[in-house]
Amino acid sequence: MNTIGWEAFSKGNRINIGISLLVIILGVIFAGDIPRQGDHFGFWSVLPPLVAIVLAFWTREVVSALFVGIALGGVISGNLNIVQEYLIPSIGTEDFALILLVYLWSLGGLIGIWTRTGGAQKFAAWASDKIVRGPKTAKFFTWLMGLIFHQGGTISTVLTGATVRPITDKHGVSHEETSYMVDSTASPAATVIPFNVWPIYIGGLVVGTIPMFETSQDGIAFFFSALPFNFYGIFALVVTLLFAWELLPWIPGKKMRAAIKRAKETGKLDRDESEPLAATELTEMKVPDDYQPGLVDFFGPIGTLLGIAIIPYIVTFYIMGQEDPLLMIAEAFVLAVLVGMFLALSKGMELKTVMEGFIDGCKGVTIGAIILALAVSLKSVADSVGTAAYIIELVGDAIIPAALPAILMLLCIIIAFSTGTSWGTYAVVFPVAVPLVWAVLPDPFFLTVCFGAVVGGAVFGDQCSPISDTTILSSLATGCDLMDHVYTQAPLAILAASIGAVLSTLMVVFFV
Structure with missing residues (x-):
């Protein structure tokens, strides 16, 4: 070189x-x-x-x-020979193939198809006409779009930010407010409304860590059982909703209060010295000139996705009372992609254009697949050298159970903030944290609380990190100065994280 x-x-x-x-x-x-x-x-x-x-x-x-x-x-x-000993055995498994199918091909492909059909943007425009009447409803609409586009990470921020920015700009909502709401309803929403790839990814990381997790399905089922204890994810959404409706009794952060006051009094969406990131690439769709976007382009795939994933789960778990409910996430994503393709073709789009959109979408999430491949390989390495066994032997008896959820949450916050990735944090924390928690106190409820603390802590660190892709893309998609976004959203996120840490500790103190 x-x-x-x-x-x-x-x-x-x-x-x-x-x-x-x-x-x-x-x-x-x-x-x-x-x-x-x-x-x-x-x-x-x-x-x-x-x-x-x-x-x-x-x-x-x-x-x-x-x-x-x-x-x-x-x-x-x-x-x-780490390729033969670790990499190939780790990524050549059924569990990894499932994640690759859902995340890289299905989820990425679906988003790519929407860039050609304009379905997501058509839905957003239609919904805004029904909901938005002023600044408050424009901010609520942003929160709502974050939940609807709840797949998490870069996908949520791009879709939500690109579709709501024209609406929030029109109603005088500062770019700091918009970028915060977009970022705070991306990954947090994906972990609270997990009909996406997140439970599959995390389920694959915890396989084999303790006897409870013999298969990835065991890990996925446990992810769903731990949803009520992902306190950061829950309170991040609650705080953002209250922020949107202007119901917070006090807004933490001097810079955010100044941004709100500036937008209301002067109409300026950015401070005078700011350097907003250009978002042209994210707001431009590649819809063919002769194609007419419609609501069916959005409701067809998303209805298929949510219907096939949620309805069987509700029927088998809540109605039939099965302990092992039917969760068809992989099937739902694949069928959603096929429905999106079929609708585009039936409305006259060329097959080449459809496939170009699908492939572009797959390319957009390739880095996630690379991180995943190395993450599961590192987990195999940790198993091979006995990482969990050594840590358990060394510190297992010295940790106070009540303190462990907050400790794990803080550890994940530090790692995710420093690296800018929640998934990378999960990769290095979960394989060690799960057996450690089980050794400190082999209680399913205790494990559930600690599990939720790890999930939420990593999301908080990722969301607030200035080097995180979601932080950067939230600024890009909403036209906000990057560091203005970082400084204004951090106090609000810290509020949600603090509530989560306290609740996790109280849960262990009073219920374990």
């Missing part, structure tokens, strides 16, 4: 590549020489996930940090 190219390469990547080379050299020298102590390698066992966490924190680059952790695990275990 030439000098210019190397200088342009990010500092985080250069650091992680250097450490990777060091790990490889150490592997050649020490492979197989580290003694195993029963189920683990002593302190060496904690290094793969610890190094991955520290590097992600330090360099703010998750992909290479995860790879370094995997390579280090290969050195410790003596399995230097």
